[in-house]
Amino acid sequence: MSLDTVVEDIRDEAHARAENIRDDGESRADEIVSAAEEDADELLEDAEADVEREIDQLREQRLSSAKLEAKQTRLEARRDVLGEVREQVEAELAGIEGGDREELTRALLESSSDEFDEGDDVRVYGRADDDELLESILDDEEFDDYEYAGEYDCLGGVVVESDQSRVRVNNTFDSVLEDVWEDNLREISNRLFEQ
Incomplete structure (x- = not known):
């Protein structure tokens, strides 16, 4: 090789x-x-x-x-x-007027009366536009110890108080509406907004 x-x-x-x-x-x-x-x-x-x-x-x-x-x-x-x-x-x-307003106001005042003892000096306050109505209602015998004490800023109804009983009752349209509104708000809402 x-x-x-x-x-x-x-x-x-x-x-x-x-x-x-x-x-x-x-x-x-x-x-x-x-x-x-x-x-x-x-x-x-x-x-x-x-x-x-x-x-x-x-x-x-x-x-x-x-x-x-x-x-x-x-x-x-x-x-x-x-x-x-x-x-x-x-x-x-x-806007409730006339007999309906008087009837409601009287019923609220009578309901408030249950909180006071007989003989108490009771002061009643109400809406400025209702002064004549309240004075007229308070002229009844049933309300001898009651006096109209002046204005209260509300839609109507009464605020009633007495120093002897140390009680103040708010029986205005506003307070009644507030109670009814709160108690029925769910139902009101359901009716308004049914789905």
């Missing part, structure tokens, strides 16, 4: 080895690229899932916020309507 043949064999072997190393390198590079692509795909899927979760969370938060705002707006509107109804009722109570 000649030197040229040996060199040729070494060269062929070196080329074959280099080819094997290149093939192994390319194979390894393909594996690394494939693994990197898989990792990138997983990262992309995770990022997309995170974005979807955030979008869902934001959507839920905004929806909840919108529902809460709508509920508050509805409640404010209901409160306004109830306020308007209350004002209408107060206006109608203040």
Whole structure:
């Protein structure tokens, strides 16, 4: 074997080895690229899932916020309507006239009388526009120890007090309305806002 043949064999072997190393390198590079692509795909899927979760969370938060705002707006509107109804009722109570007003005022005064002892000096207060009516009612024998004492800011009715009994009774239209309103507010609301 000649030197040229040996060199040729070494060269062929070196080329074959280099080819094997290149093939192994390319194979390894393909594996690394494939693994990197898989990792990138997983990262992309995770990022997309995170974005979807955030979008869902934001959507839920905004929806909840919108529902809460709508509920508050509805409640404010209901409160306004109830306020308007209350004002209408107060206006109608203040506008009661004639025999109906006298009958109601007398009934409230008589109801208040149960709180006082016979012989007590009793003072009666009422709405300024009702002074003549109250003085007329107090002229009855039934109310001998009662005197009209002046104005009380109310829609009508009476406030009655006595120093001897240390009692003050608020039997105004306002106080009766307040009691009825509070006791029936749920029913009033249900009737106004039937769904």
